[in-house]
Amino acid sequence: MTGLLSRRGPVPGGVTNRPTLCHLGLWLGGLALVLASLTLGTVRLTPVQALQALAGHESPALQLLVEWRLPRIGAALAAGAALGLSGALFQTLLRNPLGSPDVIGFDAGAFGGALLALLAGLAPALVALAAFGGGLGAGLLVYLAAGGLRADRTRLILIGIAVGSAFTAFADWMIFVAPLDIALVAANWKQGTLAGVDVQRLAIGAGMLGLLLPLGLACGRSVQALELGDDKAQSLGVPAGGTRLRLGLIGLGLTATATFIAGPIGFVALIAPQAARKLVGLAGLPLATSALFGAVFLLASDAVARIALAPRALPVGAVTACLGGAYLILLFGSWVRRGEPIR
Amino acid sequence: MALALDLPLIGYSHSRARPWVPVPASVPFLAAPPDLEQILMLQPDLILCPDTSAHSEWWPLARLSRIAPVLPSNHRTHWRDNLDRLAGWLQRTEAAERTIAAYAEQIAGLRRRHDGVLQRSLLAAATYDPLKRRLMVRSDGTGYGFVMPAQVLTDLGGRAVESGRIGPYGEVALESLGDVIGQVNGILLIDLGDRAPQALAREPLWQRLPAVRAGQVHVTRGNSIFGSVYTARHLASAWDVLLARMPS
Numbered sequence: 001m002t003g004l005l006s007r008r009g010p011v012p013g014g015v016t017n018r019p020t021l022c023h024l025g026l027w028l029g030g031l032a033l034v035l036a037s038l039t040l041g042t043v044r045l046t047p048v049q050a051l052q053a054l055a056g057h058e059s060p061a062l063q064l065l066v067e068w069r070l071p072r073i074g075a076a077l078a079a080g081a082a083l084g085l086s087g088a089l090f091q092t093l094l095r096n097p098l099g100s101p102d103v104i105g106f107d108a109g110a111f112g113g114a115l116l117a118l119l120a121g122l123a124p125a126l127v128a129l130a131a132f133g134g135g136l137g138a139g140l141l142v143y144l145a146a147g148g149l150r151a152d153r154t155r156l157i158l159i160g161i162a163v164g165s166a167f168t169a170f171a172d173w174m175i176f177v178a179p180l181d182i183a184l185v186a187a188n189w190k191q192g193t194l195a196g197v198d199v200q201r202l203a204i205g206a207g208m209l210g211l212l213l214p215l216g217l218a219c220g221r222s223v224q225a226l227e228l229g230d231d232k233a234q235s236l237g238v239p240a241g242g243t244r245l246r247l248g249l250i251g252l253g254l255t256a257t258a259t260f261i262a263g264p265i266g267f268v269a270l271i272a273p274q275a276a277r278k279l280v281g282l283a284g285l286p287l288a289t290s291a292l293f294g295a296v297f298l299l300a301s302d303a304v305a306r307i308a309l310a311p312r313a314l315p316v317g318a319v320t321a322c323l324g325g326a327y328l329i330l331l332f333g334s335w336v337r338r339g340e341p342i343r
Numbered sequence: 344m345a346l347a348l349d350l351p352l353i354g355y356s357h358s359r360a361r362p363w364v365p366v367p368a369s370v371p372f373l374a375a376p377p378d379l380e381q382i383l384m385l386q387p388d389l390i391l392c393p394d395t396s397a398h399s400e401w402w403p404l405a406r407l408s409r410i411a412p413v414l415p416s417n418h419r420t421h422w423r424d425n426l427d428r429l430a431g432w433l434q435r436t437e438a439a440e441r442t443i444a445a446y447a448e449q450i451a452g453l454r455r456r457h458d459g460v461l462q463r464s465l466l467a468a469a470t471y472d473p474l475k476r477r478l479m480v481r482s483d484g485t486g487y488g489f490v491m492p493a494q495v496l497t498d499l500g501g502r503a504v505e506s507g508r509i510g511p512y513g514e515v516a517l518e519s520l521g522d523v524i525g526q527v528n529g530i531l532l533i534d535l536g537d538r539a540p541q542a543l544a545r546e547p548l549w550q551r552l553p554a555v556r557a558g559q560v561h562v563t564r565g566n567s568i569f570g571s572v573y574t575a576r577h578l579a580s581a582w583d584v585l586l587a588r589m590p591s
Contacts (some may be wrong), residue, residue, distance in 0.1 A: 043382035062382055067409055068379060177511055178420075180486045181396035188400045195400055309372035313383045 019286065024281045025169045026292040030077070033299045039066060040303065040312045067199075075197040076299040076316070078209050079258040080268055084294020085216045087255035087269030088276070088285040089247045092223045100269040101135075101255040104157055105164020107269075109138020110259035115174050115186055115339045128204050132256040136165055139252050155285035192265035192301050192317020212253045213291065214225050219261075220248055220287050229285045265317045267324025268294050268301075274331060297323075344392055344416065344426050344571045348435045349444045355387050357401065361565045363577040376400040379410065387411045391429070393418055395488075419488040421569045425558055442572050449579050452500045457499075464528040464589060466582075467504045468492030469513075470568070473542040478515045478525070481533070481568060482506050485513040491570050492531060495578040517548045527551060529555040529559045529585050531578075535566050561585035 039045045043064055068320070088327035089098040094104075113134020115126040142163050146156040175186045188196060218281050225238035226247075233240050258265065275297075276289035301319040308314065345352050346365060356373040360366040365383045365515050373381055382390070390407050394415035407413050414432055416425040423443055428441030449502040454461065468481040483493040484506030498505050509515050509524050524530070530552075534540050540562050543549050556558060565583035 042374075042378050043384055060386070063409065064383060068406075180488070182398070183486070184396040184399035184401060193400070196398060196403070198406075312380035313374075313376070315546065331369060 004148045007122060019280045019289065022203070022276075022289060026279075026296050028288070029092070030292070030296045030299065033303060034073055034077075034182070034276060035078075037299060037303050037306075038069055040307050041069070071197050071199055071202050072194050072302065073204050073299065074206070075194045075261050076337040077295040078202070078205055078303045079194070079265065080272075080295035080298030081213065081263040082209055082254040082258040082261075082270040083265065083298070084272035084276070085213065085287055085291040086251045086258070086296070087251060087259055087271075088273035088287050089223070089251035089254070089274050090269070090291035091224055092285055093244055093247050093251070094156060096113065096153060096157060099153070099157055099160075099269070100273075101251060102264065102269050103118075103164070104142060104160025105162075105167055106135045106142075106160075106252055106255045107259050107264040107266075108164040108167035108171065109141075110135035111175075111257040111264045113256075114189075114260060115171055118186060119174065119178055119182055124201055124204055128208060128256070130258045131260040132253055134167075135252045135256040135259070136249075138167055139248060143293065188315075189263040191315035192263045192320070193265060193315045194262050194305075195261050195313060195315075197261060201261060205257055208253065208257040208260070212250055212257060216250045216286050217291070219243075219250065222247065223287060224284060225343065257312050264316065265298070265320055266275060267320045267328070268298055271324045271327055271331070275327070344422075344429055347426060347572045348433065349429055349437075350389075350433070353387060354382070356382075358449045358566065361567070361570075361574065361577070363565070364539060364570075364573045365473075371575060377403060377407070379403065379406055382407065382585050383410050389414065391416065395544070415473075416571075417488075418490075420568060421489060421494050422491070422575055433514060446575055446579070450495075450571060453499055453579060453583050457583070457591075458591050460586050460589045463503050464502065464586075465504065465526055466496060466501045466529045466531070466585075467521045467527045468496065468531040468533060468578075469515075469524075470533045470542040471539040472514075473537065473539045474547075475514075476517050477518065478517070478524070478543075480504050480513045480515055481507045482509065482513060485509065486511050487513065487568070490568050491574050491578055492533065492567065494510070495575055495582060498575075499579075499582060501582070518548060520548050520552060527552070527554050529589050530554050530561075531581055531585050532560055533567055534562050534564045536564070559589050561588065 034101035035047055038050045039047055045061060049061065050065060051299045053059055053065055054064060062288060080128045081270045089102050090104070091097055091099045093099065110131040111134065114127050114131035117130030122130065142156060142160045143151060145163065146152070146159045171190060171225040175183050175190065178186060222238050222243045226240065230240040233243070255269070272294035276286050277284070278290050279293070280286045298316070298320065301323055302316045305314040305316045305319045352366070352370050354371050354373045355366065356375050356377040358375060359372050388411060389415045390411050392404045392407055392413050392415060393402050393404050394404055404415060414429055416429070421487065426439050426550055430436045442590055446560045461587060466577060470479045470481065472479060481490045482490050482503045482505065488554050493503060504524060519570065532540055561584045567578050
């Protein structure tokens, strides 16, 4: 069994310790971005000033860092990791690089559920639960509409796109008829934004992520087995049906967590697994690297959103769409040039 | 409100001051939506913010209160009540009373001049959305609350289109114009600066309205949907022009 699974080692030309180096690079890049996000903005601080403020007594700089910048950084890292891992799980499940939760409508479902809870005036914890319910509802709808157990993967994706569009239209309508105070919050949230993240929302999101991230990362062996095909997975003691259900539920939970924290942010779940795969140089999708890349990518996007047009801030979703779209075109273009299949 | 109470203004956000609001040239227009870091840098002693949506990006009252004390205003109540309340908190009732008295005098003059027209007429204030091709009627009772055109019309004693006849935010599709505002005698069209009145003027369903055919439409330039005393006075003058066009 181990022998079979280890066949998905480095691709030809790969370096044996490349995954470790990639992880190290992503951690260092992430740390540099955290420091940059702490110091850059309308109020510029040097790294020394930032550290002094964090170590010192009450001051405007400490308030700036603790109340606004740190929660925002935490939210970007948490939502990015959740989206990166969720994308890797769904792309493995559907064996298609387009099979990410933002493409197949699960984040739109999660947003719809959260929006209903927001309209009902429920507490943040229940809004988070409603986001999971909405994502699960969208998932079930896609699964059943695609034919349930007999569902073809391509059909799943196409129906997912349709279901996502329906949920998006439903959310737009709800925003339109909502009272002004809720409509304004929901409209901001729908764009994908980290600006309004407060400590309470981040704490709930981090709690959900603390539960789901280890569960997701623990699926590595199941993911590897599924990549070999259902029959081989079965022969390795990994029941395909049950494993798919488990991966799907964890993926939905991660999508709902990210949506609850920052709204529906596109492209992170789509590109993080593919970028991670290219970085690590493995044949399959590396879960931990996808989560790490997602976190770093979203944090970088948020830094651009905050700084590019300062003091005006862009919604981070707009930046991920621009950066992610451009990256995806380059990535697919490079595959086409090399004659590699898009996988 | 800050200007009406002679408060030392150091910056403002959301949208640039309209020409009728006497903001000193030295007072900077800040980022919109508000950038909390920029406001923090200004180190204000007091912040005025509508309580429309305390957790939204545009009116982040909850987060602004971490910078300095915030005094709220409410878009569902009359500007006079907001000014009164603020003046009471800040012990500037004299300035507020002066402002309110000047406005009351202006309104009383208009009521005397147009009493007959106001008694007989059904009036509407509206903006036009050329992208969605719909009129937004600015009556009281929509999702936007007690908007300024409705406040001033109420003060004048005029009759407006009821909110029950229009959409949740005052929207009226072009094909419903005849049904909803066919009985309206005078229309105050607010030009938000996007050439919407010109686009509306080209619409046959608009041209067929009795008020339009009778020339009982007045276009007032600048966004006057929300505001306070200066916008109220500007709107009173705009209603005056419209009412003067209508047969007494």
